[in-house]
Amino acid sequence: xxxxxxxxxxxxxxxxxxxxxxLILLAFLFPLINGVSxxxxxxxxxxxxxxxxxxxxxxxVVGFAGLxxxxxxxxxxxxxxxxxxxxxxxxxxxxxxxxxALPAQTSGRELPGxxxxxxxxxxxxxxxxxxxxxxxxxxxxxxxGDYLAIVTLGFGEIIPRFFLNGDNILGxxxxxxxxxxxxxxxxxxxxxxxxxxxxxxxxxxxxxYTILVLVLITIFVNIRLRDSRLGRAWMAVREDETAAAAxxxxxxxxxxxxxxxxxxxxxxxxxxxxxxxxxxxxxxxSFNISVLILCMVxxxxxxxxxxxxxxxxxxxxxxxxxxxQTNEWVHAIGxxxxxxxxxxxDIPKFNYFLFGVLLVAMMLLRPEGIIPNRQRQExxxxxxxxxSATELTxx
Amino acid sequence: MATTQEAKPKGxxxxxxxxxxxxxxxxxxxxxAALVVLLLVQAVKDPGQFVSQLLIGxxxxxxxxxIALGYTLVYGIVELINFxxxxxxxxxxxxxxxxxxxxxxxxxxxxxxxxxxxxxxxxVGVLLALVVAMLACGLINVGxxxxxxxxxxxxxxxxxxITAIGMSFILQNVGLVWKGSFQIPFPSLISNGNxxxxxxxxxxxxxxxxxxxxxxxxxxxxxxxxIRSTRQGKAMRAVAQDKEAAAMMGIxxxxxxxxxxxxxxxxxxxxxxxxxxxxxxxxxxxxVRQGLFAFTAAVLGGIGNLAGAVVGGVLIGVIGSxxxxxxxxxxTDIVIFTVLILVLVFRPRGLLGDRSAVQGGxxx
Numbered sequence: 001x002x003x004x005x006x007x008x009x010x011x012x013x014x015x016x017x018x019x020x021x022x023l024i025l026l027a028f029l030f031p032l033i034n035g036v037s038x039x040x041x042x043x044x045x046x047x048x049x050x051x052x053x054x055x056x057x058x059x060x061v062v063g064f065a066g067l068x069x070x071x072x073x074x075x076x077x078x079x080x081x082x083x084x085x086x087x088x089x090x091x092x093x094x095x096x097x098x099x100x101a102l103p104a105q106t107s108g109r110e111l112p113g114x115x116x117x118x119x120x121x122x123x124x125x126x127x128x129x130x131x132x133x134x135x136x137x138x139x140x141x142x143x144x145g146d147y148l149a150i151v152t153l154g155f156g157e158i159i160p161r162f163f164l165n166g167d168n169i170l171g172x173x174x175x176x177x178x179x180x181x182x183x184x185x186x187x188x189x190x191x192x193x194x195x196x197x198x199x200x201x202x203x204x205x206x207x208x209y210t211i212l213v214l215v216l217i218t219i220f221v222n223i224r225l226r227d228s229r230l231g232r233a234w235m236a237v238r239e240d241e242t243a244a245a246a247x248x249x250x251x252x253x254x255x256x257x258x259x260x261x262x263x264x265x266x267x268x269x270x271x272x273x274x275x276x277x278x279x280x281x282x283x284x285x286s287f288n289i290s291v292l293i294l295c296m297v298x299x300x301x302x303x304x305x306x307x308x309x310x311x312x313x314x315x316x317x318x319x320x321x322x323x324x325q326t327n328e329w330v331h332a333i334g335x336x337x338x339x340x341x342x343x344x345x346d347i348p349k350f351n352y353f354l355f356g357v358l359l360v361a362m363m364l365l366r367p368e369g370i371i372p373n374r375q376r377q378e379x380x381x382x383x384x385x386x387x388s389a390t391e392l393t394x395x
Numbered sequence: 396m397a398t399t400q401e402a403k404p405k406g407x408x409x410x411x412x413x414x415x416x417x418x419x420x421x422x423x424x425x426x427x428a429a430l431v432v433l434l435l436v437q438a439v440k441d442p443g444q445f446v447s448q449l450l451i452g453x454x455x456x457x458x459x460x461x462i463a464l465g466y467t468l469v470y471g472i473v474e475l476i477n478f479x480x481x482x483x484x485x486x487x488x489x490x491x492x493x494x495x496x497x498x499x500x501x502x503x504x505x506x507x508x509x510x511x512x513x514x515x516x517x518x519v520g521v522l523l524a525l526v527v528a529m530l531a532c533g534l535i536n537v538g539x540x541x542x543x544x545x546x547x548x549x550x551x552x553x554x555x556x557i558t559a560i561g562m563s564f565i566l567q568n569v570g571l572v573w574k575g576s577f578q579i580p581f582p583s584l585i586s587n588g589n590x591x592x593x594x595x596x597x598x599x600x601x602x603x604x605x606x607x608x609x610x611x612x613x614x615x616x617x618x619x620x621x622i623r624s625t626r627q628g629k630a631m632r633a634v635a636q637d638k639e640a641a642a643m644m645g646i647x648x649x650x651x652x653x654x655x656x657x658x659x660x661x662x663x664x665x666x667x668x669x670x671x672x673x674x675x676x677x678x679x680x681x682x683v684r685q686g687l688f689a690f691t692a693a694v695l696g697g698i699g700n701l702a703g704a705v706v707g708g709v710l711i712g713v714i715g716s717x718x719x720x721x722x723x724x725x726x727t728d729i730v731i732f733t734v735l736i737l738v739l740v741f742r743p744r745g746l747l748g749d750r751s752a753v754q755g756g757x758x759x
Contacts, residue, residue, distance in 0.1 A: 066553070068553055068556060068557075070560075139736065139740040140740075142740075143739065143740070143743075144552070145551075145552035145553060145556065146474075146475075146476050146552060146556060147739050147743060149556055150476065150690065150735070150739060151735075151736050151739050151740065153687075154687075154732045154733075154735050154736045154739075155736065157687070157728070157732050158728075158729050158732050158733065158736075161725075161728055161729050161732075162729065164725075165725045165726065165729070287683070291560060291564065294557070294560075298557060349571065349576075350568055350571070350572065352564050352567070352568055353564065353565060353567075353568030353569075353571075353572075355561075355564060356560075356561040356562065356563070356564030356565040356567075356568065357561065357565060358561070359557055359558065359560060359561030359564070360542075360543055360558050360561035360562060360565070363547060363550075363554045363555075363557050363558040363561070364543070364546055364547065364558070367550070367554050379551070380550070380551065380554065
């Protein structure tokens with residue numbers, strides 16, 4: 001940047017790292033603020049953080065690499081089920097424990113099921129999801145935009161349905177079907193206060209800091225990826241695949257890396273979600289969730305990391321706060337005007353209507369999102385400019 | 396496809412085709428042959444059940460074929476997957492059930508038509524439901540095109556696809572607001588009885604199946620006549636082939652596209668009412684599943700190809716009913732979605748692709 005003081009000087013550092021640094025500090029202090037102000041927002045904030053991770057993961061596929069993935073919820077489900085399989089009493093025929101935070105024996109008996117430490121499972125979930133990212137991505141390599149989206153949609157439907165029907169695969173109960181897997185272990189850190197040695201439901205702070213660290217790692221990795229050779233390759237493939245291939249970019253590995261990395265973050269988010277919620281049901285991993293995450297990416301700004309974070313916070317804020325609040329207001333108005341229609345309205349049920357309208361409106365009015373990625377903005381607007389240029393030459 | 400080769404005799408061309416086929420197509424052919432053999436074994440074991448499942452499959456397939464025609468018409472002309480089409484089909488069934496109930500917006504127009512009404516009233520009711528639903532869905536489709544797709548005609552494909560998903564959600568939620576989240580029963584207007592009762596006892600062919608055929612075939616014939624012989628039909632074929640050239644020939648491209656959407660909507664509406672009368676129930680998220688099935692059918696037959704949509708529809712219907720019976724109802728979805736993925740990845744042009752009444756390509 002010309003005209004500014006030297007790169008390492010305090011002023012430049014402040015300008016570059018001031019806002020993110022301030023936000024990170026705020027995030028670390030949040031439990032304190034939450035406790036002091038009595039706002040009791042821990043649970044929603046943790047869920048929002050999970051969705052921020054999911055949105056950042058999808059941002060790699062849709063935003064960076066330009067591949068419309070409509071089945072992202074599959075990776076979310078896979079991560080959650082990895083934790084469900086290896087850190088619960090599900091496989092109660094065996095008894096295996098590895099570095100788990102749970103005591104190996106309760107009342108003299110071995111604990112049934114497989115119990116592996118959550119931190120190890122986190123890595124396993126990420127790797128497993130990445131593997132499936134490659135498996136799902138591989139068939140789509142030759143496909144164009146519409147067909148690619150449909151194939152990913154197909155996988156996004158098949159995998160959760162497989163979990164739904166998995167209680168009778170040739171007689172073996174793999175996924176417990178519609179009942180889902182309950183009683184998933186909580187993580188633990190072998191030192192520190194008791195609520196940190198085994199995360200519980202009373203003190204949400206350890207959960208919060210875990211997800212915060214995960215989100216920060218995700219953001220850091222995303223920024224480094226975006227500015228790396230791989231990130232540039234993604235940008236090239238997104239803009240013009242033929243030209244990119246002509247320039248020596250290996251489009252196959254580039255796209256597969258996008259799927260794998262995006263899936264990894266989806267899997268990590270799923271693993272955390274599984275252990276946080278303690279019971280997972282296949283019906284909660286529906287196509288609607290895929291669209292919700294897509295909405296966050298679109299609203300915030302495809303390819304823009306800050307934008308996607310904002311999108312996730314906004315949409316979950318609508319889900320958790322705005323819609324229930326509007327519900328109360330509408331009920332109040334209904335009671336005041338004595339209108340049963342308004343008093344009994346159930347506004348939060350229509351959140352997907354709002355998201356649908358949002359998607360259409362964003363695409364018509366501001367496809368690059370709230371905080372746009374400059375590159376994407378150029379790409380999305382240039383189509384319109386081409387149009388007007390040809391108008392001029394024709395006239 | 397213009398080639399400078401001499402036209403080979405068909406037999407020799409086919410043999411050449413088989414010889415030069417890749418190992419993938421041979422593997423696919425072998426798997427399909429094995430599955431057909433398995434099915435035939437079941438057919439021999441219990442012919443009555445096999446035939447009745449086949450009939451159910453064909454009837455369901457006819458309903459799916461009508462929806463698939465909507466997808467294929469639109470894709471042939473504007474190369475866009477109208478994601479909201481399945482949900483339009485659902486709205487069609489909702490309109491049908493509303494017409495049959497006789498009340499709309501709190502105003503009672505006539506007494507509800509249900510299984511207690513006389514035959515004459517039932518026929519009138521069914522026809523009325525069909526006509527109103529066809530009109531409503533046609534107009535909805537045209538509306539969606541005007542509002543959501545037309546402004547984005549020159550935008551990147553990503554933008555239009557996302558808009559289509561948004562419209563799909565909007566329609567679903569209209570259904571949710573209108574009729575709630577539970578299954579909505581359709582009045583049972585067509586009997587389950589055997590239409591061939593007096594004639595033969597070997598095969599049970601229900602009035603319901605006959606009804607679907609009686610509605611589908613005229614619609615198909617009408618559509619085929621429209622595309623083949625009318626000026627608008629010719630205009631549609633022209634626009635599908637080359638939009639700019641068609642415009643230069645004086646064809647109003649915008650109106651032609653709207654007509655394509657209108658036709659697709661009409662078919663979806665008819666299909667919705669038929670689905671409701673045939674299956675006895677409808678629900679707000681019906682369109683997602685049936686829409687995907689129909690899209691699978693359209694791609695299987697060859698997107699952009701009208702005959703392909705019908706063939707694909709019947710095939711998917713039969714695959715669905717066979718899977719229901721011989722594998723298990725809960726695996727049907729997975730099987731059909733797998734078919735979708737396999738077709739899109741290994742044979743994007745489908746079975747009948749590359750020949751078309753309404754031309755247009757998919758994939759490459």
